[in-house]
Amino acid sequence: MTDASCPGIGTEKAGTADGCANCPSKSFCQSNNQEAVAATRKEDLAQVKKRLSGVRHKLLILSGKGGVGKSTVATQLAHYLSQKDYQVGLLDIDICGPSVPRMTGCQGESIHQSSSGWSPVYVNDHLSIMSVGLLVEDEDTAIIWRGPKKNGLIKQFLSDVDWGDLDFLLVDTPPGTSDEHLSAVQFFQASDRDGAIVVTTPQEVSLLDVRKELDFCRKVKIPILGLIENMSGFVCPQCKCSSQLFPPTTGGAQTMASEMEIPLLGCLPIDTEIGKACDEGRAFVGRTEDSPGLQALHSIGTKIIELCDAMSQK
Ligand code: ADP
DSSP, X not given: OOGGGOOOTTSTTTTTSGGGTTOTTHXXXXXXXXXHHHHHHHHHHHHHHHHGGGEEEEEEEEESSTTSSHHHHHHHHXXXXXXXXXXXXXXXXXXXXXXXXXXXXXTTOOOEEETTEEEOEEEETTEEEEEGGGTSSSTTOOOOOOHXXXXXXXXXXXXXXXXXXXXXXXXXXXXXXXXXXXXXHHHHTTSOOOEEEEEEOSSHHHHHHHHHHHHHHHHTTOOEEEEEEEEEEEEOTTTOOEEOSSOOTTOHHHHHHHHHTXXXXXXXXXXXXXXXXXXXXOOSTTOSSOOHHHHHHHHHHHHHHHHHHHHHTO
C-alpha cells in the first residue's frame, strides 16, 4: 500500500479501505481497529451511564409511522408529569424533523455550554428539553445528515447534557426503526432503562408498522411499557361529543395490545385544543376546562407513573 492510501492504524477505515486489499498489514490493522472501536464504545457507554445515573425513569417514545402524534404525546406527557412536580427531561432525537422546540414554545432558544456540559433549555422549573432544533439558527433549515453524524450527536445528547437529577427522561424518536433508534438503544443499554411507549392511530396501516416496532423492541430487548392509541375518535369542539373519524377496522390498538400481550395505556381522541396547544407551544394539560382529551391524558399519565413505580420496585 502507498503511504497516501493508508488510512492509518486505529482509524475507522484501518484494514478496510480500498488500498488495504493487498496490504500485508491488513489483518493486523483490522484487529487493531476492532480493538480501538471496542475500547471507544466501552468508554462512550461508560460516559452515558455516568451522565444518566441521576435519571430515575427513561422512556423511549416510538411510532411506526410519522404523523401519528408521537411528538404530541411525548410533549404533552412531559407537561403532565412536570405538572405533577416530577423533574422531567424531554430529549428530541428526531434529528431530521425535530418538533419539540416548537411544541414547547422554545423555538429560537439556544443551548449554552458550561463546564458541566450542555445546559438543556428550561420550559419551566420542572421541564427541560434538548433537541437538534435548538442547535440550528432557523427552524426552516433542513438537516441532511448521514448515520455516523446522527449517531455522534445522539451520543453527545446522552453523554454531554447536564440534565441534573430527573424523575423522567422522555426520548422522542423519529418514526420507524432507523439509525437514531439503534444509537439510542445502544446507549440506553449502558444504563437501566424502563422501556418504550409505542404510539399508533387506530387504522391498520399504522398498526402494521407498529408490529414491526414491537418486533424491533423485542429484538433489541427493550421492555415495552405499553401502547397508546392516538386520534382515537374526534371530539367536536362545539358539543364536545366524540365520533369515530378513523374507524379501527381491525380492532385498533385494543385488539393488538391483547393479541401481543402488552398493556394498552389509553386512547387519546383528536381534540382541536391539543393541536392548538402544540402549535402554540403550550401545555394542553392543566387547563381548567374539562374535555375527553384531557381525561384521556390524565389517565395515560397516571398509568405510566404506576407502571414505572412498579418497575422500580422490582
Ligand atoms: P409525529 O410525531 O408522530 O410525526 P406529531 O406529534 O407531530 O406526529 O403530530 C402531527 C400533527 O397532528 C401535529 O400537528 C399535532 O398537533 C396533531 N395531533 C396529534 N395528535 C393530536 C390529537 N390527539 N388531537 C389533535 N391534534 C393532534
